[in-house]
Amino acid sequence: MRPDLEIIQQWIEPESRVLDLGCGNGTLLNYLKSTKQVRGIGLEIDEENIQRCIQNGVNVIEQNLDQGLSNFQSGSFETVLLAQTLQALSNPDRLIDEMLRIGERGIVTFPNFGNWKSRLYLATKGRMPISKFMPHQWYDTPNIHFCTVKDFDALCKTKNIHVLTRTVVDSQHQGSWAVKSWPNFLGEIAIYHITKG
Amino acid sequence: MSITLPEDSVGIVEPQQFHFDEPLSLRSGKVLPAYDIVFETYGELNTKKSNAILICHALSGDHHAAGYHNGDTKKPGWWDSCIGAGKAIDTNLFFVVCMNNLGGCGGSTGPASKDPETGKYFGPDFPVLTVRDWVKSQVMLMDRLEIPKWAAVVGGSLGGMQALRWAISYPERMAHAICIAAAPKLSAQNIAFNEVARQSITSDPDFHQGYYLEHGTYPKQGLTLARMVGHITYLSDSAMRAKFGKTVSDFETEKTNFGRDLRSGKLSFGFDVDFQVESYLHYQGERFSENFDANTYLLMTKALDYFDPSVDFEGDLSKAFLNSDCKFMLVSFTTDWRFPPERSRELVNDLLKAGKEVTYLEVEADQGHDAFLLPIPRYISAFRSYLCRVHEEICQDAP
Numbered sequence: 306m307r308p309d310l311e312i313i314q315q316w317i318e319p320e321s322r323v324l325d326l327g328c329g330n331g332t333l334l335n336y337l338k339s340t341k342q343v344r345g346i347g348l349e350i351d352e353e354n355i356q357r358c359i360q361n362g363v364n365v366i367e368q369n370l371d372q373g374l375s376n377f378q379s380g381s382f383e384t385v386l387l388a389q390t391l392q393a394l395s396n397p398d399r400l401i402d403e404m405l406r407i408g409e410r411g412i413v414t415f416p417n418f419g420n421w422k423s424r425l426y427l428a429t430k431g432r433m434p435i436s437k438f439m440p441h442q443w444y445d446t447p448n449i450h451f452c453t454v455k456d457f458d459a460l461c462k463t464k465n466i467h468v469l470t471r472t473v474v475d476s477q478h479q480g481s482w483a484v485k486s487w488p489n490f491l492g493e494i495a496i497y498h499i500t501k502g
Numbered sequence: 503m504s505i506t507l508p509e510d511s512v513g514i515v516e517p518q519q520f521h522f523d524e525p526l527s528l529r530s531g532k533v534l535p536a537y538d539i540v541f542e543t544y545g546e547l548n549t550k551k552s553n554a555i556l557i558c559h560a561l562s563g564d565h566h567a568a569g570y571h572n573g574d575t576k577k578p579g580w581w582d583s584c585i586g587a588g589k590a591i592d593t594n595l596f597f598v599v600c601m602n603n604l605g606g607c608g609g610s611t612g613p614a615s616k617d618p619e620t621g622k623y624f625g626p627d628f629p630v631l632t633v634r635d636w637v638k639s640q641v642m643l644m645d646r647l648e649i650p651k652w653a654a655v656v657g658g659s660l661g662g663m664q665a666l667r668w669a670i671s672y673p674e675r676m677a678h679a680i681c682i683a684a685a686p687k688l689s690a691q692n693i694a695f696n697e698v699a700r701q702s703i704t705s706d707p708d709f710h711q712g713y714y715l716e717h718g719t720y721p722k723q724g725l726t727l728a729r730m731v732g733h734i735t736y737l738s739d740s741a742m743r744a745k746f747g748k749t750v751s752d753f754e755t756e757k758t759n760f761g762r763d764l765r766s767g768k769l770s771f772g773f774d775v776d777f778q779v780e781s782y783l784h785y786q787g788e789r790f791s792e793n794f795d796a797n798t799y800l801l802m803t804k805a806l807d808y809f810d811p812s813v814d815f816e817g818d819l820s821k822a823f824l825n826s827d828c829k830f831m832l833v834s835f836t837t838d839w840r841f842p843p844e845r846s847r848e849l850v851n852d853l854l855k856a857g858k859e860v861t862y863l864e865v866e867a868d869q870g871h872d873a874f875l876l877p878i879p880r881y882i883s884a885f886r887s888y889l890c891r892v893h894e895e896i897c898q899d900a901p
Contacts, residue, residue: 366862369861
C-alpha cells in the first residue's frame, strides 16, 4: 500500500462511513473494508481505475470532482478522503469546504511543492520541477494547483479549519525529527487530518 | 443434421410453466384469480440455493433471455450476449431465472390468453398491470422454485425498474439490485412517445376496441407504427448515421456521414420508401407486429408510464430506499436519450441520500438505449466483475 495511505488508515474508525474522492483503484477502501468493516464509497473518473475498484469489491461512482459534490448530504460520512488529488482540482478550496460539509473529518494528502528538491530544481535549472512524484511537463500535467505545506496551513487558517494532525513525510515516507522540524523544506508528502474549526 | 451452437451458449433451452391458483391482488384494485407463468432457467441452483439471479425483461422482451429454442437455432434469446458460460452473467456460477411477465404475450397469462371463466380471449379486459404487480408475481415464482433469496435481481430499461421495485418492496429477499439504462420514472417526453405508440394501435381499424382476436384479426398496421416510433427512441443519432450511412460517396466521408443511404440508388420523387432508414423501420415494425400482441404493447407502455415508486413517499424516492439493505449497481450509456445518464444519476443520488452502497458507471457508447443489450467491452467487463463480487459474497456467506 502507498505509504500515505498507510498513515491515513490509522485515523479511520472501524465501521465508519468513508467517502474517498479520487479513490484510484480502490486499494485503500478495499483495505478499510476488510480490516475495519468500513462502509466506503469511492468517486473516480478514470475508466481503468473504476474497473479495478469493481474488481476489488469497492463501491465506486463515476463522478467528476470538478463538477462538485452537491449530490452528497451534509454530515453523511464520518471521514472524507482526498489523497493526492488536491493539486489536480479546478477549485481545491471549494472542494475542501465541501469535504467538511459532507464529512465530520477530512483527510487531505498532497505533494509538497515547497520541498527542497523542487526548490533546488527551480533555482538551479529555472524550469518547472519534474520528479518521480511529479513526472509531467508543465503543459500536460493534471496537477494544476500545486501548493506547499505553508500554503495549505495558510488556507486552513483563512477558512478556520482545525488541523487535528499534520504529518509530513519524505521520500522514504518517514517522519524523522528533521522532517518534523522543517516540514515545508524536507517533507515530500503532506498529510492533513482536518475538521471544521 | 446437427448444428453447432457457440461454446459459451447455454445451448438448447425449454420454457417451463407453472400454474398459480392463489389470487393476485393488483395495484389497480383488480384481482387476477389464477394465472400461468412461463419461464426459463439457465445454470444450476447450488445446494444452498444462494446463487440464483432473476432477470427482468423490458417492454418487448420475454422469458427467452438466452440460448436457443429447438427448431430455431438462428436467433438466440434477447440477452444472450450477457448470459452464458463465462459471460457477464456466468451460468457456470449462477442459476439464472427469467420469466415472461404477466400481461405479456410469451406464454404467461396475458391479454392474448383465454379467460378460463368465459372461454374467450381476455383482450382489453385483461387488467392493467404495474411494475409492482409483476414483482409480486415474481415472488410467487421464486417461492415455487424454493429460492429464499436472489443473489441479484437484474434488468435493463423497464427491467431495471423492476429491480428497483424489488429493492423497495422485498429488500430482504435479494442481495444486489443491478439496474441498467433505467430511470426513476418516465418524463413527459417518454410518456408522449408511448402515447403516440398507443394511438397508432388503437386507431387501427383492425383494433376493434381490443377485441381483434375475437374478430380473427390484429392491428398489424398500428403495431408496426408503434414499433417504428419506439425503435427510433432506442437508437441514437450517431448509431443511425453509422447504420444507414454505409455508402461513403464523394460528398459524404465518414466525418460527414448523415446516414442517408438510398434504398435503390436514386430518389423516387414519390412518397414511397427512398432511404434505407425508412425501409429498415418498416421491416422492424412489421416483423415485430407479427410476433407481438397489441394489447400487451398497450399494457407494457402503461406499466412504464405508471412507474413511480416515490408516490408512496411524498415524492422523495430516497425514502423509498431507506429499508433497502441490498447493494446497487447502476449503468447508463452516454448516447441513450430515452433514459439518459442524468436519469440514472438521479437514482444514484437518491440511493446516496438513503445511505446505500452504490456502484455507478457511465459508459461511453454510440448505440443509444439499445446499448444495454449489446456487448460493449467496458460495460461487459464491469458487469462481469461486479457479478464476480456477488459470487464471492455468496461463497463467503456459506458456512
